[in-house]
Amino acid sequence: MSFTVLSTDPQSSARRGELVLPHGTVQTPIFMPVGTQGTVKTLHPWELEELGSQIILGNTYHLWLRPGHELVRDLGGLHGFSTWRKPILTDSGGFQVWSLAKLRKITEEGVRFNNHLDGSKMMLTPELSMDIQACLGSDIAMLFDECPPYPCDEKYAANSLALTTRWARRCKDWIVKNGPKSGEGRQHHFGIVQGSVYADLREQSARELVELDFDGYAVGGVSVGEPEHEMFRAIDNAVPFLPQDKPRYAMGLGTPPQILEMISRGVDMFDCVMPTRIARHGMAFTLDGPINIKNLIHAKDPSPICESAHPHVAGFSRAYLRHLFRAGEILGLRLLSFHNLHFYLSLVARARDAISEGNFTDFKHAFIQRYTRSTIP
Template identity: 50%
Template sequence: MSARFSFQLAATDGAARTGVISTPRGEIRTPAFMPVGTAATVKAMLPESVAATGADILLGNTYHLMLRPTAERIDRLGGLHRFMNWDKPILTDSGGFQVMSLAALRKLTEEGVSFKSHIDGSKHMLTPERSMEIQRLLGSDIVMCFDECPALPATQDRVAESMRLSMRWAARSKDAFGDRPGHALFGIQQGGVTQELRAESAEKLREIGFDGYAVGGLAVGEGQEAMFGVLDYAPDMLPADRPRYLMGVGKPDDIVGAVKRGIDMMDCVLPSRSGRTGQVFTRRGVLNIKNARHQDDPRPLDEDCSCPACRSYSRAYLHHVFRSQEIISSMLLTWHNLHYYQELMAGMRAAIAEGRFAAWEADFHAGRAEGDLPQLS
């Protein structure tokens, strides 16, 4: 195990990259997908099961954990890793996005954001300094700067003002983070879909200096075409010798497109949330287990998948337990989706290392274009 945080690039294929992030808690193979453990749990999954899917790192939500059970309580109980029984790396977001999207009666100032909890209406203030303190109490391995992220579409002036505020907060986050060997602080590039603003943000972040860099402010309503348009230039604005993290993405084809454009890390609630709502990701695209066509089908979700849901259960059974609202449905479908996402990442890592990413990508899109298996007559 490394005593420090470091990133080693192993191979590139076009803009796509594969490598390893080393931390005191273990290695993260990139490109990496991080399952989201919002409230110190990946919903419907045991930590051991998440690890069994191939996940090297989880994401925890600062906003949710600061409100319940509180960062101070988690710290008293030995930190987030011990609290949730996950001994691999954890990345925590800054809380900024959730404050903007979930909190009521929020007020934004230069100092930070005051808001009322969506849980009980209690009043809180989140600043760059407080965000760094909460993430230190949680004990996360990768800490995110506190930033502000306006929903798109927004006016150019609003995006520019927000980005510059985030850059001032990034400098304050760096000061408050201090010297924490073995822990990393990532800066977050903002600027909406405007290349000049993205360049200004990247320049400021490089000036401050971070262990890794995120492309923020995407997957907030701009659509895939606009997102890819930004990713065609934004990763190259960030240091090549540091990990690049695209926040809150996404669907399988979003992820493949992001890796193709030089992204190393991603997170999204989609595989776990979809599992709970009966949406299943497979090599042949997306299927909905609640549809009646599956009720007499003895076949697995995906014949080439080795997850427990595909190894041991039929579509007919999975349809039945979903329609019956049995808990095992969320467990098995979430496991399958997370397994599929990790296999996607492993496939891309191997393809990049072997210089055949373009062929792998073509096969990925061809498989999804086939659609689900024909219905049994």
């Protein structure tokens, strides 16, 4: 893997980069659509390419439980199994164990839990997480970590961080011993900075992971119920201690304004289920803020959903889209999912251009001012 910073913004820490991976090159900043179970819900891989998706995310926990990582390996890895040929990032499974599993018990060995499908007892360790992701064959695999809850006291956060660092060393040992591949190249690995809301712990975590020399670094333990200002503080307390020549990833974030704020803080990569999840409930992003297409105000509206809509969606009126949702037609879910991902991917593409042109900060302020001033229903 190589990561090159191509340009920077003179008024912030925003940067434009190029990330070379076994299955292709990714321009950053980039948003990664979430394909939890080997698919971005409602969308065909060709549609993702049409949208300009450069890299998508797969979920280790869910694919391990169903259909099983060895089956995926035997059927061509996640790329061949899903027919997605461009880069893939897989998470470690740690967050899903934290958020979904029942009766989990965290030990030095790993996490014992009852899985959410049938309640059976299972154990996920750093080594197993790395093995599963090696079978999936993703371009980027995340290290296994513990995601501390919010709120938690400093003692808990410190102990959790120490465990995450010990697990990171075990992941590193497994990687060195096994040399996992992705396609014709080697699989790459990102460490995850933890530390909850405590600045000194975030710095400690970043420094310890950098010493282990991974291919990139993520800021984890964010968007777990904390206020937005704490989310930004977590980034501010971690990014300054991460290498300039390696990519930075904010996990599970966020709204369009949040993404621009993170870019201004020097973050390169993002993922979030929000665009597709809220689309399936009738919510659509527009330049004037999100709207609920199911609301009565759109019943006779002939206008397109957004002035910047993709041509595949722009020809449909708000009235028609509302009709699809009220009639329970699957096309409504597909169109809004397509539209929302286009909105996100277009946003980061415009951010890349603004960084190259040296006016990212002006672009960010103008976008956020327009996006947040409206109360469109």
